[in-house]
Amino acid sequence: MARAQSPRRRLIATLAAWGVALTIFFPVLWMILTSFKTEASAVAMPPQLFTADWTLENYAEVWQRSDYPRFFWNSVFISIGSTLLGLAIAIPAAWSMAFVPGRRTKDLLMWMLSTKMMPAVAVLIPLYLVFQRIGLFDTRLGLILALMLMNLPIIIWMLYTYFKEIPAEILEAARMDGANLWNEIVYVLTPMALPGIASTMLLNIILAWNEAFWTITLTTTKAAPLSAFIASFSAPQGLFYAKLSAASAMAILPILILGWFSQKQLVRGLTFGAVK
């Protein structure tokens, strides 16, 4: 039975939660406010949270100087494409690891995770050369493959954790009722693990959307997504913070909206199995 919380304790917990949330959100808020300032106000000392000369000029200039829709659609294709492809590979992989584990399954999982510990730049030259030689450089397909491979260990790990929560007996019952492997995964396992799959999907879309090393390194003009769009507004000489903030706001807005509407699903998926 849950223990009743005193009002004081609840107040402290609420304040602490607001404090943490505001601390995390503050840089984003600062960026959004800066995007509506003039370049001079953006770098004013001491820094000003609010200014008297709000402007939309930065957005107008960023829009006029860049082909935002092209970058946006590239981001959409690359993040959704890499996630769906990753799921298509990870669901059967996580099924086999969760329900028919071998002697080396745990080692395999650890090895997969260890590939994430390697700095990306370590494989820069080999991947760059391979992409050039097989014609994947600066293509959406190339980035979909690259980001899928980068995020695959995380997808498999998350799905494996969710699948482990599902009793194997249910799958056995399905098999006894005559379900083949395809039916078992598609009609029994997937619907039961839907919250987990949905949160894995959302998290990976966010990871792919925000990825900035490979998306900038493996593209030039055709497949460059919003990360490259942001990078083009940093200047070595001259003030650029307000325009850079406007470009950043335009780049994160779609994913922020997606995260906002799916936050319930995300939290449910991420905390799935955390409390038994």
Next chain:
Amino acid sequence: MTLSLRALLGATAALALTGAAMAETTITVATVNNGDMIRMQGLMDDFYAKHPDIKVEWVTLEENVLRQNVTTDIATGGGQYDVLTIGTYEVPIWGKQGWLVSLNDLPAEYDVDDLLPAIRGGLTVDGNLYAAPFYGESSMVMYRKDLMEAAGLTMPDAPTWADIEKAAAAMTNRDAEINGVCLRGKAGWGENMAFLTAMSNSFGARWFDENWNPQFDQPEWKATLDFYLNLMNQYGPPGASNNGFNENLTLFQQGKCGMWIDATVAASFVTGADSTVADKVGFALAPDNGLGKRGNWLWAWSLAIPSSSDAQDAAKAFVNWATSKEYLELVASKEGWANVPPGTRTSLYENPEYAAVPFAKMTLDSINAADPNNPTVKPVPYVGVQFVAIPEFQGIGTTVGEIFSAALAGQKTADEALAEAQAAVTEEMKASGYIQ
């Protein structure tokens, strides 16, 4: 019969159109985000009118990301870029390695002899021009005329470091948040070390002797660093070890610096619309110490063609257009003479209309005062005024920059910083095989 003839003519026309469409060459230009480059992107109609068969696509990246991407592409022979925006540091190194296409065959009307000799010299290796300068810059003193007047001082056109110290002391007013002098302190080979290396030349210091032995244990470097630290600690802004070009620009524009010694390109910013002191700025040559060398640098953002490009003719046509005399006139006609990319051509400075721009003469004099082949008082085995044109310099320059920045932040003394720099550079030069 008529029908057949029409069909034949139609098919021929369609084929011709297809052929024309197929003949279009697309070139990819990698560039940094600066005002002159952005302006050029807005003037592309002129290029397309002259070259309807060439389509230009732009990749604009942050300076260091651009450097990394372009280096990776050239080193792997990728051919993703047809025109590169590169600096004076890269050109001698990449040219020597055969990574760049020689531009010696640019047409006669390009008038290569019109390029400023100092800038052209920095882009030439073994007689081959490997990059065409798009804009050139040096460094100079920008100062507040009103504060100097209030202090009863006059800034000489060619000041000494003693003049700078005297002026900084007179203009510093901590109560009014006015710092006598603002200089770069942020660590990086292109940040504080660009300034300090150029400054050290005027103190007679050098990075290496003729046999590539590091020279940070010599009295000239000690004099340079002592002077810099004293000047900044007494008259510089608080937190100066975090200040680079943009931070100092902001301080100066907000009226918080009496003097700022930095790139000549800053002149248009401090006299521009965002500046609160636009009508109070004077210009002077970078300081010296009476040793025959001034503390100014030399840099040019230039356009080069990688040897891996498969559209070299189209790329040359673009480079020719973007760095020509006609382009300067085009910018002047559309945006005014003050917005013309500076520091590349002698004819620009002979133009009376451009001579009326307030910082034009000082920019030219500053560029002419720099010699990349003989940057300092004593002989050196390297090329470069504010850098050493060897591949290892990005690494060692940044390492030394971090050490000197820490000294400015008060984390170590000048002697400790110099000893550490000497050890770090010696180790790297041994590892790279320059010295035993």
